[in-house]
Amino acid sequence: MLEMAILGLLSESPMHGYELRKRLNTLLGTFRKFSYGSLYPTLRRMESDGLISSDGATSRIGGRGKVVYQVTADGKERLSESLAEAGPSAWEDETFGVHFAFFSQTDPQARLRILEGRRTRLEEKRDRVRGALARTRERFDAYTLELQRHGLESVEREVRWLNELIETERSGGPPPQRDPPDEPSPGRHPTGATSETP
Amino acid sequence: MLEMAILGLLSESPMHGYELRKRLNTLLGTFRKFSYGSLYPTLRRMESDGLISSDGATSRIGGRGKVVYQVTADGKERLSESLAEAGPSAWEDETFGVHFAFFSQTDPQARLRILEGRRTRLEEKRDRVRGALARTRERFDAYTLELQRHGLESVEREVRWLNELIETERSGGPPPQRDPPDEPSPGRHPTGATSETP
DNA sequence: TTCGTCATGTAATGGGTTACATGATTAC
DNA sequence: GTAATCATGTAACCCATTACATGACGAA
Numbered sequence: 407m408l409e410m411a412i413l414g415l416l417s418e419s420p421m422h423g424y425e426l427r428k429r430l431n432t433l434l435g436t437f438r439k440f441s442y443g444s445l446y447p448t449l450r451r452m453e454s455d456g457l458i459s460s461d462g463a464t465s466r467i468g469g470r471g472k473v474v475y476q477v478t479a480d481g482k483e484r485l486s487e488s489l490a491e492a493g494p495s496a497w498e499d500e501t502f503g504v505h506f507a508f509f510s511q512t513d514p515q516a517r518l519r520i521l522e523g524r525r526t527r528l529e530e531k532r533d534r535v536r537g538a539l540a541r542t543r544e545r546f547d548a549y550t551l552e553l554q555r556h557g558l559e560s561v562e563r564e565v566r567w568l569n570e571l572i573e574t575e576r577s578g579g580p581p582p583q584r585d586p587p588d589e590p591s592p593g594r595h596p597t598g599a600t601s602e603t604p
Numbered sequence: 605m606l607e608m609a610i611l612g613l614l615s616e617s618p619m620h621g622y623e624l625r626k627r628l629n630t631l632l633g634t635f636r637k638f639s640y641g642s643l644y645p646t647l648r649r650m651e652s653d654g655l656i657s658s659d660g661a662t663s664r665i666g667g668r669g670k671v672v673y674q675v676t677a678d679g680k681e682r683l684s685e686s687l688a689e690a691g692p693s694a695w696e697d698e699t700f701g702v703h704f705a706f707f708s709q710t711d712p713q714a715r716l717r718i719l720e721g722r723r724t725r726l727e728e729k730r731d732r733v734r735g736a737l738a739r740t741r742e743r744f745d746a747y748t749l750e751l752q753r754h755g756l757e758s759v760e761r762e763v764r765w766l767n768e769l770i771e772t773e774r775s776g777g778p779p780p781q782r783d784p785p786d787e788p789s790p791g792r793h794p795t796g797a798t799s800e801t802p
Numbered sequence: 803t804t805c806g807t808c809a810t811g812t813a814a815t816g817g818g819t820t821a822c823a824t825g826a827t828t829a830c
Numbered sequence: 831g832t833a834a835t836c837a838t839g840t841a842a843c844c845c846a847t848t849a850c851a852t853g854a855c856g857a858a
Contacts, residue, residue: 432732432736432740433748435729435732435733435736435755436729436733436751436752436754436755436756436758436759437755503751506747506751507747507748507751508747509747510745510746510747510748531633531634534630534633535633535634538630538633542630547708548708549704549705549706549707549708550631550705550708552769553634553701553704553705554634556634556765557633557634557635558634560634560758560761561634563758563761567754571750
């Protein structure tokens with residue numbers, strides 16, 4: 407997971423750990439965050455595995471020196487293997503997210519298989535929840551019921567999303583390019599205060 | 605997390621591990637699943653901690669025998685402490701879900717603080733994503749952009765959900781009791797196969 | 803000169819999963 | 831009598847987090 411994300415980012419441009427983490431967390435931040443405690447050890451392991459290489463610059467005396475990493479040939483190979491992996495593991499919540507984040511580097515066929523697999527996964531889940539809701543409607547208290555209902559709606563929403571993506575993908579069409587949802591603040595001030603949380 | 609969920613379920617009625625896991629996975633299944641590999645060891649630990657007690661029935665010769673657990677006095681105390689815990693940890697995705705699942709056993713004040721804390725967390729996240737989207741719009745490729753957009757919409761949706769819940773909660777009103785979404789299958793075509801993964 | 807943030811790292815720990823192994827009970 | 835599912839458990843591992851520690855560098 408982390409490995410794939412690192413390879414994906416480094417393949418676009420060489421970077422050092424700190425920046426890598428920042429980009430990782432804005433890229434995948436909607437569903438996942440990484441800490442240094444996992445990043446740095448992973449980078450070292452990947453270097454010793456030959457997937458990435460550093461300039462080993464121990465710049466300046468004393469300080470540890472900024473270490474810039476880049477992907478090796480082996481690393482590139484590993485990356486495309488990972489991205490092409492369209493089996494069950496790629497439909498899991500977080501794994502799917504990472505895959506999706508690097509779809510532009512992924513073979514169109516793999517993209518489609520991943521999207522479809524993910525959709526099937528979610529449809530199964532949706533049906534399980536619907537079933538539980540139908541079977542045991544009165545065994546749930548109001549909160550539990552609300553939890554199920556909200557969960558069900560989330561899944562249904564993602565299925566619709568996937569349907570759109572698959573359709574677009576099938577028509578060989580360009581990846582979607584729609585506007586992000588407008589924040590409902592009609593008169594936006596230059597101050598642009600978006601939220602007031604007291 | 606697992607501990608709280610176990611206490612919450614067992615406090616409603618005594619159960620053995622297998623059934624516990626099933627109920628756990630239908631109750632929390634929209635966002636979390638547990639395996640036996642974590643459940644059984646946890647049950648044993650909790651028993652040795654005195655939070656739950658088993659009937660120790662080594663029924664039948666040979667076989668391990670069904671073990672029914674129930675919450676002890678200490679366990680009940682621990683449960684209400686856990687449920688009342690309304691600090692930052694309770695706003696985390698999965699922790700929040702578990703808290704919510706047992707809201708009917710939770711003090712109304714704690715419920716409100718948890719919902720509000722969760723909302724603030726999500727509003728912060730929403731603003732971070734909006735910011736990233738506004739700052740680096742053209743540094744994202746189409747897929748990455750779509751990922752952000754979908755993530756943003758998900759967060760916005762959950763904020764709206766929380767707003768409704770908080771409003772209901774504030775008016776001392778009864779917990780929501782609305783209908784689960786109707787499956788939109790009035791006349792689904794046989795051609796309209798939703799998933800075919802060969 | 804002090805604060806923020808850039809930058810790298812380690813030790814201890816957490817909280818689970820996977821895969822495996824065993825046997826009892828029920829339905830057909 | 832055999833397949834499914836009920837029921838319990840263990841060992842090995844995984845993939846990270848938390849908390850801590852260190853220090854450089856730029857701006858106020």
